[in-house]
Amino acid sequence: PEAFLFTNRHGAKLTRFGVRYLLKKYVAAGTPVANTMREKRLHPHSLRHATAVHLLKAGVDFATISQWLGHATLNTTMVYARVDLDIKRQALAQVFPDVLASPRAGHLSPAAVDVVDWLKRL
Structure with a gap:
């Protein structure tokens, strides 16, 4: 219960700033291979949003996704359903x-x- 799932190089918990740093680092590394990455504006919330949309497509109910993302209400989670055609x-x-x-x-x-x-x- 005391261990962190995602840690930084010092073994402490990975913060949102650490996630932003890693995302920026890997987007920069992937740009020469996938040139379209240069045009994208990716940030940590992009990962959160993409995960929620994929969970919805997989059939996970809104209440579960809402709890998993830490949303206060289901209305916040419903935003993800409005996005996907x-x-x-x-x-x-x-x-x-x-x-x-x-x-x-x-x-x-x-x-x-x-x-x-x-x-x-x-």
Whole structure:
């Protein structure tokens, strides 16, 4: 119970400043390999946000994610659901499975359905 999961080079707990330092260091190291990294603005909160979105996509419920991230309310966690288009599509597909089929690889929406017209009819 006294041991830290993530430590700095002195064996003390890794602080947010340490996370920022490591992220900056590895982004700089990865830029020559992945040139698009140069255009990104990554910070520690990016890791937190990406983790929450991936947990949602994996089917983890909002209450669990909220507790894990230390949010005071579920409303804070709901921000992550508003961001992701795939989650919105999945929710609509559960309610209207015959209308919204799963998208084909490489396509945002099925060719047979005009999503905008369909949403206007709701």
